[in-house]
Amino acid sequence: MGQITFSERKGFRILLKPSQMVLRDFQVSVEKINNQFNYGITLGYRPSFQKGGEMNGGGHGLGFSYRNANYSNWLYEGVTLEGNGKYYFNEIDLYVEAVLFHKLWWFDNKMASYSNVESTTYDFNGLRSERVNVTGCKLLFGKTAGFWESGLWSGTVDFYAGLGIRYRNLWYKTKTINVDGSSDKTEILKDGYWFPSLQLGCKIGIQKRANKP
Numbered sequence: 001m002g003q004i005t006f007s008e009r010k011g012f013r014i015l016l017k018p019s020q021m022v023l024r025d026f027q028v029s030v031e032k033i034n035n036q037f038n039y040g041i042t043l044g045y046r047p048s049f050q051k052g053g054e055m056n057g058g059g060h061g062l063g064f065s066y067r068n069a070n071y072s073n074w075l076y077e078g079v080t081l082e083g084n085g086k087y088y089f090n091e092i093d094l095y096v097e098a099v100l101f102h103k104l105w106w107f108d109n110k111m112a113s114y115s116n117v118e119s120t121t122y123d124f125n126g127l128r129s130e131r132v133n134v135t136g137c138k139l140l141f142g143k144t145a146g147f148w149e150s151g152l153w154s155g156t157v158d159f160y161a162g163l164g165i166r167y168r169n170l171w172y173k174t175k176t177i178n179v180d181g182s183s184d185k186t187e188i189l190k191d192g193y194w195f196p197s198l199q200l201g202c203k204i205g206i207q208k209r210a211n212k213p
Contacts, residue, residue, distance in 0.1 A: 009035045009088075010210035013156055015203040023071045024049065027080055029203060036088045038095075044080030046071075048107060055114040066114055066122050067170055067191070070132060075112055076105045093144040097160065098137070105132040111177070124187075127175040136166025138199055146207075156207040162199045167192065 015029040024046055031040030055066070055073055070076055082101040089095065106129075113125040142160030149155075170191045176184040 009033050011208050013205055013207040015158070015205035017201065017203055019201050020044065025071065025078065038086040040084050042080065042082035042084070046078035048075060048077045050074035052110040052112050055112060070105045075107045075110055077107060078103060078105045095142055095144065097140040097142060099140065100137050103134040106130060124174045127177055129173040131171040133169040134166050136164055138162055138164035140199055152209050154207050156205055158203045160199065160201060164197045164199050166195050166197065168195055
């Protein structure tokens with residue numbers, strides 16, 4: 001595959017995150033290529049796979065926390081909005097990337113329950129609604145590589161690692177329902193906390209250049 005200089009870098013990329021697709025969170029990134037800089041936007045959607053009942057898919061066992069188990073909680077729907085900017089250090093495609101993101105998890109009025117027999121820190125059973133807003137940033141270091149080429153189009157993959165921090169704002173509402181269908185009581189829980197994270201992954205997709213090397 002031919003080499004191009006920074007002054008010749010023009011075009012766009014469309015990328016997917018395989019790790020997110022495994023979690024049934026479908027995210028698509030579009031990046032504009034502009035010399036040493038790329039900038040882009042990511043949109044994502046994770047549908048709900050559970051209408052109600054006991055929360056399943058994870059978040060059980062000693063050391064697990066319900067409030068951190070969004071991806072393994074199939075009651076949730078989720079949407080993602082992310083913006084990123086990359087700076088390439090050299091013409092062998094090493095880069096540093098800054099990412100800002102917001103993710104909303106939610107579900108409304110589902111008869112649901114959760115109980116962790118190995119940890120009594122939190123449980124619920126009733127008509128449940130939740131909102132979880134997650135806002136944060138990531139600083140990544142990575143490398144872009146190609147794996148096929150046809151004219152102006154080519155396959156492209158980013159490998160990256162880095163650090164992130166996010167603020168999680170929680171809102172839980174539980175209505176306890178009596179046998180006759182009447183509401184017994186309503187409990188509302190609000191919380192917020194910072195959460196650091198390690199980042200490691202890849203994006204894979206296609207790229208179109210404005211000119212050939």
